[in-house]
Amino acid sequence: MRAPHKILGIPADADENAIKRGFRRLAMALHPDRNPDKGAEEKFKAVRAAYEAMLAALRDGEADAELSEANGKPTEPQTEQRGADIHQDIELTLEEAAAGCQKTLALDCSIPCASCDGTGDSGLSRSVMCSHCQGSGRVREDGVLARCGLCDGRGFITSRACNDCSGSGRQSAERHLQVHVPAGVIAGSELRLAGQGKEHPNGGAPGHLFLKVSLLPHPLFHPIGQDLLCTVPLSIFRLLAGGKMEVPVLIGKRKSVTLLPATSLQPEPTRIKGCGLPGRTGQPGGDLLVSWKPVLPTRLTAEQIDLLNAAERALQSNLKKNAPELAAWKER
Numbered sequence: 412m413r414a415p416h417k418i419l420g421i422p423a424d425a426d427e428n429a430i431k432r433g434f435r436r437l438a439m440a441l442h443p444d445r446n447p448d449k450g451a452e453e454k455f456k457a458v459r460a461a462y463e464a465m466l467a468a469l470r471d472g473e474a475d476a477e478l479s480e481a482n483g484k485p486t487e488p489q490t491e492q493r494g495a496d497i498h499q500d501i502e503l504t505l506e507e508a509a510a511g512c513q514k515t516l517a518l519d520c521s522i523p524c525a526s527c528d529g530t531g532d533s534g535l536s537r538s539v540m541c542s543h544c545q546g547s548g549r550v551r552e553d554g555v556l557a558r559c560g561l562c563d564g565r566g567f568i569t570s571r572a573c574n575d576c577s578g579s580g581r582q583s584a585e586r587h588l589q590v591h592v593p594a595g596v597i598a599g600s601e602l603r604l605a606g607q608g609k610e611h612p613n614g615g616a617p618g619h620l621f622l623k624v625s626l627l628p629h630p631l632f633h634p635i636g637q638d639l640l641c642t643v644p645l646s647i648f649r650l651l652a653g654g655k656m657e658v659p660v661l662i663g664k665r666k667s668v669t670l671l672p673a674t675s676l677q678p679e680p681t682r683i684k685g686c687g688l689p690g691r692t693g694q695p696g697g698d699l700l701v702s703w704k705p706v707l708p709t710r711l712t713a714e715q716i717d718l719l720n721a722a723e724r725a726l727q728s729n730l731k732k733n734a735p736e737l738a739a740w741k742e743r
C-alpha cells in the first residue's frame with residue numbers, strides 16, 4: 412500500500428513545512444492548468460489527498476469538548492467556508508458521564524488509494540492462487556475430496572482488485588485526539604469540538620467534530636435522562652415493618668432511607684434528591700429513584716414461624732381496625 416508520504420516523496424516524519432514543500436513541488440508539475448498530459452489530473456488528485464491526510468495526521472492532539480447548542484437536533488446547514496463536519500459516536504460509562512473524563516479517539520482520515528484512484532479496481536485481471544484449496548482445486552469435506560467451491564476446481568481465482576488497497580479503494584490513515592469530556596453529559600448529548608473536522612480543500616477553516624454520547628450499561632443504575640433508577644431488594648419483613656435501608660449511589664457514600672410500614676406489596680419508588688447524574692454548570696442535577704423489590708425468604712426457622720403466628724394473632728385480636736377487609740369477609 413502506498414503511504415501518503417511516499418506519494419509526496421518526503422520522509423514519513425516530515426513536519427508541516429516539509430509536507431507543504433513536497434506538495435507544492437508536485438502540484439506545480441502536475442496541476443491540470445500547467446500539465447496537459449493525460450493522467451496528470453488523476454495524479455494531482457492523489458497528491459492532494461496525500462497532502463491532506465498528512466496534515467490531518469499532524470493535527471493529532473487534544474481538544475476540549477463542549478456541549479453542542481444543537482444538542483441532538485440536526486445541525487443547521489453550513490454557511491461559512493469550512494471543511495466538512497465529522498459526526499461520530501462516543502461511548503461512556505455512567506461514572507465517566509457523571510464526573511467528566513478524558514478519552515482518546517481514533518479519527519479516520521483515510522484517502523482514496525492512489526494506485527487505483529479510489530476505485531478498488533486494478534484495471535487488469537490477474538490470477539491469484541485460491542486460498543481455500545491452496546491451489547489444488549480440491550477440498551476435503553466429511554473425509555471426501557470434493558471440488559473447491561470458491562475457485563470452481565481451477566485452483567486459482569481471477570481478480571481485478573487493486574493490489575495496494577485489496578480492492579477497498581482507500582488508503583487507511585488515522586489521527587488520535589485526546590478529548591476532554593465535561594461532567595454531566597447524558598445519553599444523546601452532542602459534544603462539539605470546534606475545528607476538529609475535515610480540512611477545507613481550498614485553505615478555509617476546518618469543519619467541526621460532533622460526538623454523540625451513548626452510555627454503556629451499568630450493573631446497578633439505569634439512566635432516565637438525568638435521573639438514575641436503581642432496583643433494591645428488601646425482605647418482606649422489612650417491607651411490612653418499615654425501617655432503615657441503605658441504598659447505593661453512583662458517586663460517594665451509600666445513603667440511608669427510612670421506610671414507613673408498607674401499605675402495599677408493590678411499594679412506591681423512593682426519590683432521593685440530587686443523587687442522579689450531575690447537572691451542567693449551574694443547572695440542577697437529576698435524582699435517584701429507588702424501586703423496591705420485596706423478597707420472600709426461601710426458608711423459615713420454627714422460631715420465625717412462631718413470631719409470625721404471634722403477629723397474626725395480634726392482627727386477629729382487633730381485625731375490624733387492623734384489617735377491615737378480612738373482618739368483612741369473616742361476617743359474610
Ligand SMILES: [Zn+2]
Pocket residue numbers: 541542543544545546547548549559560561562563564565566567
Ligand atoms: Zn479453490
Ligand SMILES: [Zn+2]
Pocket residue numbers: 524525526527528529530531532573574575576577578579580581
Ligand atoms: Zn487501490
